Amino acid sequence: xxxxxxxxxxxxxxxxxxxxxxIMDCIKYNKITLQNNDILCVASxxxxxxxxxxxxxxxxxxxxxxxxxxxxxxxxxPRIIQQIINETGAADGSRxxxxxxxxxxxxxxxxRLTSAGIDKFSEDKIILLPINPDESAKNIGExxxxxxxxxxxxxxTDSDGRIEKRGATQIxxxxxxxxxxxxxxxxxxxxxxxxxxxxxxxxxxxMGQRGNNKPVVIISGYEFDFNQSSCINSxxxxxxx
Amino acid sequence: xxxxxxxxxxxxxxxxxxxxxxIMDCIKYNKITLQNNDILCVASxxxxxxxxxxxxxxxxxxxxxxxxxxxxxxxxxPRIIQQIINETGAADGSRxxxxxxxxxxxxxxxxRLTSAGIDKFSEDKIILLPINPDESAKNIGExxxxxxxxxxxxxxTDSDGRIEKRGATQIxxxxxxxxxxxxxxxxxxxxxxxxxxxxxxxxxxxMGQRGNNKPVVIISGYEFDFNQSSCINSxxxxxxx
Numbered sequence: 509x510x511x512x513x514x515x516x517x518x519x520x521x522x523x524x525x526x527x528x529x530x531i532m533d534c535i536k537y538n539k540i541t542l543q544n545n546d547i548l549c550v551a552s553x554x555x556x557x558x559x560x561x562x563x564x565x566x567x568x569x570x571x572x573x574x575x576x577x578x579x580x581x582x583x584x585x586p587r588i589i590q591q592i593i594n595e596t597g598a599a600d601g602s603r604x605x606x607x608x609x610x611x612x613x614x615x616x617x618x619x620r621l622t623s624a625g626i627d628k629f630s631e632d633k634i635i636l637l638p639i640n641p642d643e644s645a646k647n648i649g650e651x652x653x654x655x656x657x658x659x660x661x662x663x664x665t666d667s668d669g670r671i672e673k674r675g676a677t678q679i680x681x682x683x684x685x686x687x688x689x690x691x692x693x694x695x696x697x698x699x700x701x702x703x704x705x706x707x708x709x710x711x712x713x714x715m716g717q718r719g720n721n722k723p724v725v726i727i728s729g730y731e732f733d734f735n736q737s738s739c740i741n742s743x744x745x746x747x748x749x
Numbered sequence: 750x751x752x753x754x755x756x757x758x759x760x761x762x763x764x765x766x767x768x769x770x771x772i773m774d775c776i777k778y779n780k781i782t783l784q785n786n787d788i789l790c791v792a793s794x795x796x797x798x799x800x801x802x803x804x805x806x807x808x809x810x811x812x813x814x815x816x817x818x819x820x821x822x823x824x825x826x827p828r829i830i831q832q833i834i835n836e837t838g839a840a841d842g843s844r845x846x847x848x849x850x851x852x853x854x855x856x857x858x859x860x861r862l863t864s865a866g867i868d869k870f871s872e873d874k875i876i877l878l879p880i881n882p883d884e885s886a887k888n889i890g891e892x893x894x895x896x897x898x899x900x901x902x903x904x905x906t907d908s909d910g911r912i913e914k915r916g917a918t919q920i921x922x923x924x925x926x927x928x929x930x931x932x933x934x935x936x937x938x939x940x941x942x943x944x945x946x947x948x949x950x951x952x953x954x955x956m957g958q959r960g961n962n963k964p965v966v967i968i969s970g971y972e973f974d975f976n977q978s979s980c981i982n983s984x985x986x987x988x989x990x
Contacts (some may be wrong), residue, residue: 510954512752518939530944543870563821620913670911670920672861673984675930675941677950679911691918692958699958700916709918710951713971732952 510729512721513540514714520722523562527644528651531724540726544659545734547597548648551625551713551723552637552666552681555644561636562629563591573601580606580654588626588634595624604677618744620679631684638664641682642739649684659734661685665708667717678712680704680743685734696720704743751970752770754781758856762795762964764803769845769883772876772965781967786898786975789889790952791920792964793878793907794868796885800912801879803870804832814842827873829867836865838879858923859985866907879905882923883980888948890925900975902926906949908958919953921945926975929984943983 515534521527535542544627556562561609561707570578570586573592578586587613596603596613603614613624615637625637638644645662652660664682669675680702711725756775762768768791776783797803809820811827815834819827830852837844837854844855854865856878866878880883886903893901905923910916921929921943929945952966 510951512751512753512951547809614913614921620911630899659849663829670861672855672859672986673920673943673946674986675984677943677945677946679914683927685834690761690957694958701953701958702910702914702916705911705918706950707913709751709947709949710954712942712947713753713951716931717935717942720933743916745913745915 509517510710510727512714513728515540515724515726516719516722520721521557523557523560524591525558526651527555527558528648528655529693531648532652534724535726539589540657542652542660542726543728545661545730545732547661547663547686547707547727547730548652549665549678549725549727550645550648550717551662551715552625552664553643554723555638555641555664556635557629557711559638559644561638563634563636565632565634570671571588573693575597577601577606577611579605581611583609584611584623584705588623591626591634592624593638619740620666621666621681625668631726633659636701637666637681638722642684642741643682645682654731657658659685661732661734661738663704663707663711663717665711667712676717676726677703678715680708681740683736683738683740685736686732687735687738688740702743713736751951753951753955753967754967754969756781756965756967757963759962759964761912761962762796762798764801767892767894768796769870769889770871772889773893773896775787775965776967783893783897783899783901783967784969784972786971787899788902788904788948788968789893789926790904790906790919790949790956790966790968791886791889792956793866793882795878795907796879796882796905799877800879800885801905802879804875804877806873806875808810812840812952814840817846818842818852822850822852823949824850825852829864829869832867832875832877833865836867839940848988858982859987862907862922863909866909866922871964878907878922884923885983886923886925900926902973904948904952904976906947906956907952917958919949919956922981924979924981926977926979927973928976928979935950943984945981 568587574590690703931944
């Protein structure tokens with residue numbers, strides 16, 4: 509039996525906030541008892557805000573390439589397109605894929621996300637992914653361990669979709685404490701499952717989208733070997749290098 | 750709070766078995782109490798077997814196109830490649846995408862699946878998707894309603910991955926009772942979430958892969974409006990027609 513629960517009355521996060529402290533306060537307030545090997549799924553957005561990953565659109569000057577892509581995807585501000593290109597680390601746009609009304613971006617670590625994971629924060633500001641989501645996850649997990657003496661795994665989640673389906677699900681972009689892949693063997697064949705994305709998606713059921721204010725989901729009852737050195741990279745296919 | 754539980758001691762399914770009856774027997778045996786608006790996730794594989802969707806490889810004669818694709822993806826039997834082409838409904842291969850070591854297939858209804866959802870059943874047999882997964886889901890849901898008087902939603906799930914990640918997650922390929930999309934609005938903008946895939950992925954945590962023999966997961970505690978006319982098509986982007 510696996511249980512999913514969210515934390516109610518989560519405050520609005522501001523730049524500089526310490527996410528782990530706020531989670532621990534809210535858990536106490538909600539009378540939730542964390543246990544060893546619980547898995548915390550945390551929406552990347554609140555991590556990004558806390559880490560001050562907010563950028564003013566005024567500060568971005570679009571290149572000719574950004575304007576060219578803007579002609580194909582007119583709904584996207586050319587300055588946001590420029591930042592998508594910047595996030596991929598390839599100024600020539602070679603790690604950006606434009607199809608229909610959609611921009612896919614391959615990040616330097618091998619992650620692939622719609623619009624490089626960039627969201628609008630306000631009319632004139634955007635919000636970028638955490639610089640190192642594995643580190644963000646580790647920080648939260650280690651601070652909870654230090655203060656409560658409990659080993660929780662942490663998954664940083666972000667919204668993303670599939671090309672054939674409408675709508676978005678949640679996927680994992682950073683991880684701590686839990687191997688991102690589950691490996692089993694059957695008839696001598698090794699089978700890999702993207703267990704990190706399964707947890708992220710299950711958390712998405714309760715998180716919902718913007719304005720819902722349920723950015724943290726606690727998953728209990730899943731047995732796994734705690735692994736302090738886990739990272740998302742071991743689940744990345746890296747087939748676009 | 751959402752709960753996920755699997756049905757233990759599920760029997761091996763054979764051609765002609767009535768999945769709904771077997772689920773009801775197992776639920777009784779496991780002393781699980783189904784409730785209105787529970788969601789049953791059912792692995793497509795057992796549905797396919799029950800529906801006799803098993804094909805002998807001997808019966809398939811590969812076209813020159815299948816042999817051409819086989820040169821790019823040598824690990825795939827040319828006869829299986831032929832059946833992947835067949836499943837897309839486009840003999841010219843226009844709905845098949847070959848990249849690296851991988852064949853993506855767009856099915857006639859707008860669904861996209863690795864290898865058209867075809868799996869090996871044995872050395873000389875393959876297993877195809879249910880002909881109409883929405884109908885399969887509806888059959889299970891309606892039979893449970895008729896026998897137990899309980900309205901459960903049913904999601905038929907299949908394994909599939911993301912291009913940038915190793916391993917597979919579970920996605921929804923058929924649905925009954927529950928809208929496959931969740932729609933909310935924020936700041937006047939309509940936001941769609943692929944809630945069917947979130948449930949499928951969450952079920953995948955307990956289902957595991959082949960040989961695990963946990964093909965049914967019961968999800969409880971999610972509030973939704975029961976919709977007897979839901980179908981997977983309303984979640985499909987249909988951008989490849």
